[in-house]
Amino acid sequence: MSRTTAEPYGKSTGLKLILVAIFGVITGYCIGSSFPRIATMKVELPRLTPNAEDGKYLEKVNSALCTNLFLNSKSRDDTKIYVTTNPRGAESLPPGIIESESDFYLHSLQGNPSEDLVIRPKYLLALTVGYNQKNIINTTISKFSDDFSFVLFHYDGRTSEWDQFEWSKRAIHISARKQTKWWYAKRFLHPDIVAPYEYLFIWDEDLGVEHFNAEEYIKLVRKHGLEISQPGLEANNFLTWMMTKRREDVEVHKVTEERPGWCHDPHLPPCAGYGDTLILEFTGKLVKRTFYNLIRSILKFVEIMAPVFSRESWRCVWHMIQNDLVHGWGLDLALRRCVEPPHEKIGVVDAQWIEHMVLPSLGDQGEANDGRAPWEGVRARCNAEWRELESRMAKAEHEYVHRNVQ
Numbered sequence: 110m111s112r113t114t115a116e117p118y119g120k121s122t123g124l125k126l127i128l129v130a131i132f133g134v135i136t137g138y139c140i141g142s143s144f145p146r147i148a149t150m151k152v153e154l155p156r157l158t159p160n161a162e163d164g165k166y167l168e169k170v171n172s173a174l175c176t177n178l179f180l181n182s183k184s185r186d187d188t189k190i191y192v193t194t195n196p197r198g199a200e201s202l203p204p205g206i207i208e209s210e211s212d213f214y215l216h217s218l219q220g221n222p223s224e225d226l227v228i229r230p231k232y233l234l235a236l237t238v239g240y241n242q243k244n245i246i247n248t249t250i251s252k253f254s255d256d257f258s259f260v261l262f263h264y265d266g267r268t269s270e271w272d273q274f275e276w277s278k279r280a281i282h283i284s285a286r287k288q289t290k291w292w293y294a295k296r297f298l299h300p301d302i303v304a305p306y307e308y309l310f311i312w313d314e315d316l317g318v319e320h321f322n323a324e325e326y327i328k329l330v331r332k333h334g335l336e337i338s339q340p341g342l343e344a345n346n347f348l349t350w351m352m353t354k355r356r357e358d359v360e361v362h363k364v365t366e367e368r369p370g371w372c373h374d375p376h377l378p379p380c381a382g383y384g385d386t387l388i389l390e391f392t393g394k395l396v397k398r399t400f401y402n403l404i405r406s407i408l409k410f411v412e413i414m415a416p417v418f419s420r421e422s423w424r425c426v427w428h429m430i431q432n433d434l435v436h437g438w439g440l441d442l443a444l445r446r447c448v449e450p451p452h453e454k455i456g457v458v459d460a461q462w463i464e465h466m467v468l469p470s471l472g473d474q475g476e477a478n479d480g481r482a483p484w485e486g487v488r489a490r491c492n493a494e495w496r497e498l499e500s501r502m503a504k505a506e507h508e509y510v511h512r513n514v515q
């Protein structure tokens with residue numbers, strides 16, 4: 110009862126009480142008007158020792174708090190956003206803020222973000238590497254200009270040792286033990302991530318590049334309208350498919366004469382496009398298949414060693430790469446599904462050519478088993494994956510056709 114009279118407390122105490130009262134009203138208003146939000150916000154209220162300084166401070170805090178709460182509740186209630194054309198899951202964002210694509214550009218920790226990038230590389234080189242091949246990789250990278258971003262996929266887990274090379278500091282290093290080029294590509298080269306790059310080079314580590322220059326290569330790819338390409342391959346004492354074999358008489362070739370009787374259609378692999386296995390699809394003859402498998406089994410690896418994709422073709426190819434089929438066997442054949450017409454947009458650049466060095470690499474990191482060399486187990490998996498990809502593709506096509514008939 111004695112507290113109802115302000116008399117004994119003096120003038121300044123009265124002021125303090127008024128401030129406290131105001132504070133209470135504001136806080137009450139804010140809490141009341143945004144109850145569900147503040148309940149989860151954990152706002153720590155300042156202690157209530159009223160002096161003039163605290164009073165000012167409290168008012169500031171409260172006006173900021175109120176403004177915030179007010180704005181939030183306004184945008185939530187009055188302008189509810191739902192844009193169906195936004196990327197899936199991001200419909201509640203105003204389209205102007207959405208960044209659906211990214212890049213491998215390195216940024217500064219300080220300064221103005223718009224001044225971070227002195228150059229914006231237009232192309233990407235992704236190499237799957239082991240440290241033992243460091244000198245070859247250093248030579249390979251020397252053939253690629255500043256117009257390239259470099260990504261190194263380290264299958265042996267050794268990343269920091271590469272810093273002896275000057276270029277390593279501007280490269281992106283990604284490490285996962287004993288994983289293949291296609292495993293990495295599927296996980297780290299999503300088309301939305303590599304969107305700014307006009308051409309993607311997804312290369313193996315054991316390539317001789319003495320007669321190769323990346324800028325010249327891109328000029329030829331542009332000139333001949335190639336969406337998927339690879340440099341001509343100089344065969345040194347091992348079997349090479351005619352299609353990828355370097356020809357000395359032309360800049361670029363898109364068709365080739367395969368060994369007699371191998372071409373069902375001159376516009377289809379193995380006589381055009383990438384690839385080597387296609388005959389099976391068209392003849393379906395067991396005898397050829399057997400012969401073909403024999404050839405394939407003689408080769409230790411028939412991978413796509415040095416493919417170059419345009420941005421558009423990569424968007425398609427990435428979607429075709431299966432998460433579990435890590436060796437990419439059979440992909441060479443399927444590539445033609447990603448460009449139209451394949452016999453004009455897939456080709457081999459002979460004027461800029463490479464050599465396959467056939468060095469021990471990831472394939473030899475398999476495990477020795479039952480007296481078999483490590484690479485034998487890997488090759489068996491490659492072959493199995495190749496058949497699996499074929500059958501998945503056939504099944505998918507069948508399902509698609511069937512659905513359309515219904």
Ligand SMILES: *[C@@H]1O[C@H](CO)[C@@H](O)[C@H](O)[C@H]1NC(C)=O
Pocket residue numbers: 247248251273274
């Ligand atoms: C890397 O390659 C460049 C160009 O060929 C060469 O000048 C340099 O010495 C090499 N670096 C090392 C550490 O071998």
